[in-house]
Amino acid sequence: MKEKIYLYHTNDLHSHFENWSRIRDYILSRKRHHQKKGEPVFVFDIGDHADRSHPLTEGSKGRENVRLLNEVGYDAVTIGNNEGITFPYEDLNHLYDEAEFEVVVANLFTKEGSRPDWVIPTLIKKTTKGTKIGIVGVTAEYGALYDRLGWHVTSAKDELKAQVRVLKEQADIILFLSHLGIREDEWVAEECPDIDVIMGGHTHHVLELGKIHNKSLLAAAGKYGMYIGKIELEFDHETKRITDKTASLVNTESLPPSSNEMREIMQWHEEGKKLLSGVVTNLDQSLDHHPLAPTHLAKMLSSAIVEWCGADCGMITGGLLLDELPAGPVTVYDLHRILPHPINPCAVELSGSELKEVLRQSQNQEWPTTVVKGLGFRGTILGTFVYEGIESRANQFFVNDEPVETDKTYTVATVDMFTFGFFFPAMQRAKKQYFMPEFLRDILKEKIKRLEPDFSKNSIQSTDK
Template identity: 70%
Template structure:
């Protein structure tokens, strides 16, 4: 006897709810279709469904994302870095309280080395015809960030290999939900032949027809809900073997429009705004801003706030981090979220003077302010002009606090975590760093505005 098992998977939605109504309708419809035919069907999400750039996710602390996953009928999910390191320890600990599905995750522990009660290192389910399916999942490692939040994230590949060895003895099919990225998935396909299918995410890659590597099928569905992935596996019960597996993508833009989807999308935005309606402070005067204006009042204020928050020698930000001005009058949590939606944390980087001068020279690149930035936690458009506090430059002479930078002296530089990942400044990537978590830039600005005594 042979049976065909159907799997649908999503990844890296990042709270792009504009695509969700059609994806949800598709998943509900397809699940019912297969069940009516007596076929096995499963729905998986591979992480980064929740992204705090959207007011609904921010205002509900991700709980509305879980409600949407419940509504669509998911059978298992794993977490991505947006769930793992952008929510506080307490918020992640309770994120899945109402989940109607298992959260599978093998490489996350409490700081005491215990598995959180809300995760399964592996999960076994079965079809009505008796085929046992083992699910294993790991997420990308950001140990410094997880540690600051009170979690321990272990080496993903080591944990995966250990779990797969045990799981393979118990099941017929092994599915790996991977929030590691394409290169890591390719490595796993070579090193873990026991895995039948890798459903991947994190690096936002796509496989239109899947990719077969060392007899393991790789599948991935891009980002932001542009696609839903589908995998089919044929299992032969007589030989206890997989005889066929295939992958494809379903494009969201080609799906039938969901009834009243525009109203639903707007309702999610309005609900988020309502949840963030708390008045945080009040401004007597407006705080204007333009991302390319070196004299932006709001950029200057944010750079000041970062300097004070981090107790540093100087601060470096860019105007593109702020997406808009603030008007005079009440300032709500929604207003602060609107102008600083990024899940970006403050950071102090310790640089020797020679390294700091090199960073400042690189920042003078005239092309950078208008560079379009994607990823790194950035949720704006262009980088914007560089804004400094306690830093003076004339030609290539730089001063900190009025004194010429000394090559061997160590300076504490307050900046944002995105500058420490190596894309812009290799010196910052190599340097000693201290991340401030779970606070985001909007928390730093809120603290500054309140302390100004406005209103």
């Protein structure tokens, strides 16, 4: 006897709810179709469903994302880095309180070494014909960042191998929910041949018809809900083996619009805006901004980061700010609107020679208009560099009016995206401290609350001494 098993999967939605209505309607319709025919069907999410760049996710602390997953009836999810290292400890610890599905993450632990009570390392689902499907999940290892937030992540590969050894004795089919990325998934396929299907995410790769690597079927559905993954398995009960496995993608743009699609999209945004409606301060004058100029608002953010990090100097870019702040009441939503990035401040220790290297690189005239994707950045272009306590005069760099000394150590406040090596290799190598869970909008919020009511556009005045 042969049995057809159907799997549907999503990954890296990043709270792009503009595609969610169609995803929900499609998966629910397919579930009804399969259930009516008596066919087993399971639905999984592979992480980064929640992204705090959307006001609804921010305002609900991710709880609305969980509610949306509940509505579809997901069977299991794993977490991505956007769930794992952008929410404060307590928010992540309670993110899944109302979940009607299992959260499968084998390599996440508390600082004390125990698994959180909302996490399980593996899960076994059984079809009506008795086929046992073992499910294991792991998430990407950002050890230093998890540690800063009070969690501990272990080696994804080691945990995976250990759990697969156990599942091999318990299950007929093994599925892997992988928020590791395509290269790691290929490694897993080579090192863990007992895994039948790897549903992947993290690197936003698209596998239109899946890919057989070694003995495993790799499947992935890109990002932002542009695709829904579909996998068909044929299991032979006599031989206890999978006799066929295929993967395909459904383009959500090709699906019929939901009946209330535009209204739902607007409603999700407005609900988030309402949740973030608390007033932070009132501005007597607007704070103008342009990404290609060192505006007052950008200088204020740079100054705030230096103060927060207790640094000697600082550097950011104008492109981090997406808009101005008009005169009048400033709400939490306004700060989220202009700084939606899940980006943390960071203090980097550089020698004078390293600082000079970084500053010379930052003067690359092509960088301000460079379009940036990833690294936590949710804007468009990098923008011009804006410095605090740093000047360049007569081909010489100064920090707080003193010439930069080659062998002296300087603490530079900046943003975490500049420490990942893409822009400044010296910052990637350097000793650094990430300030978490605060985002840039949290830092600016504290700064702007202290502004004197009669500040001028030409100088930053605050109650800081």
